[in-house]
Amino acid sequence: MATPDTVNTDVPVLTENEQLAQINSDYTERYGFHDAENYLYKAPKGLTPELVAKISEFKSEPQWMRDFRIKALEHFLARPMPTWGSPMLAEVDFDDIHYFVRASERAERSWDDVPEDVKKTFDRLGIPEAERKFLSGVGAQYESEVVYHQVREDLEKQGVIFKDMDSGLREHEDLVREYFATIIPPNDNKLAALNSAVWSGGSFVYVPPGVHVEMPLQAYFRINTESMGQFERTLIIADEGSYVHYVEGCTAPTYSSSSLHSAVVELIAKPGARIRYTTVQNWSTNVFNLVTKRAVAQEDATVEWVDCNLGSKLTMKYPSVYLLGERAHGEILSIAFAGKDQHQDAGGKIIHAAPNTTSNIFAKSISKDGGRGSYRGLLEIAKGAHGARSKVVCDALLLDEDSRSDTYPTIRISEDDVNVGHEATVSKVGDDQLFYLMSHGISEEEASKLIVNGFIEPITKELPMEYAVEMNRLIELQMEGSIG
Amino acid sequence: MPQVIEVCPVTELAPGEKRLVEWEDLEIGVFNCAGTVYAIEDRCSHDDGPLVEGEFDQQTCTVECPRHGSLFDLRTGQPKTLPAYVPVDTYNVIIENDTIKLEVE
Numbered sequence: 001m002a003t004p005d006t007v008n009t010d011v012p013v014l015t016e017n018e019q020l021a022q023i024n025s026d027y028t029e030r031y032g033f034h035d036a037e038n039y040l041y042k043a044p045k046g047l048t049p050e051l052v053a054k055i056s057e058f059k060s061e062p063q064w065m066r067d068f069r070i071k072a073l074e075h076f077l078a079r080p081m082p083t084w085g086s087p088m089l090a091e092v093d094f095d096d097i098h099y100f101v102r103a104s105e106r107a108e109r110s111w112d113d114v115p116e117d118v119k120k121t122f123d124r125l126g127i128p129e130a131e132r133k134f135l136s137g138v139g140a141q142y143e144s145e146v147v148y149h150q151v152r153e154d155l156e157k158q159g160v161i162f163k164d165m166d167s168g169l170r171e172h173e174d175l176v177r178e179y180f181a182t183i184i185p186p187n188d189n190k191l192a193a194l195n196s197a198v199w200s201g202g203s204f205v206y207v208p209p210g211v212h213v214e215m216p217l218q219a220y221f222r223i224n225t226e227s228m229g230q231f232e233r234t235l236i237i238a239d240e241g242s243y244v245h246y247v248e249g250c251t252a253p254t255y256s257s258s259s260l261h262s263a264v265v266e267l268i269a270k271p272g273a274r275i276r277y278t279t280v281q282n283w284s285t286n287v288f289n290l291v292t293k294r295a296v297a298q299e300d301a302t303v304e305w306v307d308c309n310l311g312s313k314l315t316m317k318y319p320s321v322y323l324l325g326e327r328a329h330g331e332i333l334s335i336a337f338a339g340k341d342q343h344q345d346a347g348g349k350i351i352h353a354a355p356n357t358t359s360n361i362f363a364k365s366i367s368k369d370g371g372r373g374s375y376r377g378l379l380e381i382a383k384g385a386h387g388a389r390s391k392v393v394c395d396a397l398l399l400d401e402d403s404r405s406d407t408y409p410t411i412r413i414s415e416d417d418v419n420v421g422h423e424a425t426v427s428k429v430g431d432d433q434l435f436y437l438m439s440h441g442i443s444e445e446e447a448s449k450l451i452v453n454g455f456i457e458p459i460t461k462e463l464p465m466e467y468a469v470e471m472n473r474l475i476e477l478q479m480e481g482s483i484g
Numbered sequence: 485m486p487q488v489i490e491v492c493p494v495t496e497l498a499p500g501e502k503r504l505v506e507w508e509d510l511e512i513g514v515f516n517c518a519g520t521v522y523a524i525e526d527r528c529s530h531d532d533g534p535l536v537e538g539e540f541d542q543q544t545c546t547v548e549c550p551r552h553g554s555l556f557d558l559r560t561g562q563p564k565t566l567p568a569y570v571p572v573d574t575y576n577v578i579i580e581n582d583t584i585k586l587e588v589e
Contacts, residue, residue: 185554
């Protein structure tokens with residue numbers, strides 16, 4: 001792959017078929033492989049009250065959680081599938097999914113204790129290496145459950161809790177019960193109800209007052225089997241004046257049948273705390289990614305979502321921040337790349353519910369080869385949130401005539417003394433920009449890459465360096481041969 | 485000016501029971517939480533959901549909005565879970581001559 005340092009302007013122009021063939025050309029090799037299935041338990045396809053009870057029983061959960069799951073299942077069954085968002089939603093077949101697969105006995109604290117096949121997979125994905133180099137802790141989820149979990153000893157000594165959610169419930173039941181599902185109740189929407197019924201894995205994080213976790217905590221979610229449903233549940237509580245950066249990544253093998261990933265993520269930033277939550281979503285293109293993510297920021301707190309969506313067949317995800325305390329700040333940086341047969345319906349929501357709160361939403365989408373990128377967002381300023389300031393910018397870049405971009409912004413303002421800005425642009429690569437760059441001796445393909453890199457740079461610069469490099473690599477890969 | 489309206493005899497709203505009261509343009513949910521009666525505006529502050537149709541837990545003195553699941557404290561009208569974040573109105577309940585009455589305006 002050419003990089004700016006090694007530009008080869010003699011690269012022959014590829015035919016359209018060759019160009020299409022190159023898209024995600026190394027996904028299979030890097031991420032799309034799968035292991036043999038040496039599972040301890042694999043539920044048959046389909047969702048029943050018996051299975052929900054069985055999941056709870058497997059995990060030896062307290063009665064209140066079992067009741068919570070059963071009630072959530074009733075909500076899920078009672079609610080119709082949403083009809084907004086994407087026509088692809090109608091393709092989700094809830095009867096054709098394995099809802100629970102157990103690959104190992106427990107979340108191990110040493111990679112040596114993780115089943116060999118599974119360990120090899122995470123080695124291949126570079127997780128243990130990343131852990132050694134620049135992370136404070138790692139959780140690795142394989143199918144339904146976390147198989148490895150570790151946090152640096154010095155953080156544990158400071159009282160930082162970083163567990164898989166199942167262990168979090170077992171070991172910190174009171175704390176979990178106090179906050180669990182208070183940000184996203186089970187009846188919030190159909191997919192949140194589904195997750196609440198069958199949730200498994202995910203992370204539980206608690207950062208004590210004043211503690212700054214300098215290096216990120218990372219979770220990696222891996223689907224291996226065909227027609228899999230992965231439903232992790234994450235709850236992060238940053239106590240007063242604390243700071244934590246949580247990073248998640250995900251991949252899956254490419255199959256002809258569909259898989260479903262439906263997570264629920266709840267963040268609570270107490271007064272003066274700051275949470276940054278970064279996602280690099282790179283599911284294979286047979287995965288429906290339907291996720292509910294929501295945060296509250298109390299007085300003087302900050303919550304930042306950095307949300308990068310590259311993979312999946314359909315993503316519907318709108319991370320939100322409720323600014324509940326005075327001077328709280330919310331930030332949503334969203335980037336979506338929609339290629340062939342993909343629909344990225346992404347964006348974010350900010351609710352200003354207190355005075356002098358501030359927020360930014362920066363959303364960028366790139367569509368190519370008939371892909372569809374949608375920005376869907378909400379900015380709400382409640383009565384009494386005087387002095388609120390917000391800026392929403394959503395930009396879309398179309399790389400060819402077949403691709404599509406839509407913008408669905410909603411702004412509700414119930415207060416007079418506020419400052420709100422909204423900008424939206426849709427541009428098509430080519431024309432003036434390409435001409436300008438090519439007049440400086442740069443090939444058309446390289447010029448396109450430069451334009452795309454410049455387009456997403458405001459967001460990739462917010463990623464930790466290692467992820468920014470990976471993100472740029474992935475984008476370049478997606479861009480390979482995309483001129484036309 | 486506040487006005488007092490009659491709801492029903494105390495015997496008609498046993499612990500764990502609830503009912504909807506309409507007065508002019510107001511809709512009010514009246515709930516008997518283990519012997520104490522509370523009254524709140526019957527309109528979720530998030531998306532106008534009819535609270536009186538939601539699941540009522542008299543032990544925790546809460547009602548869950550049937551539309552998106554926000555849980556409201558019947559004593560204060562405060563939401564205990566998102567997506568609602570604004571409290572709903574509460575009304576004074578008066579028990580007089582074995583009758584439940586509400587103070588409205």
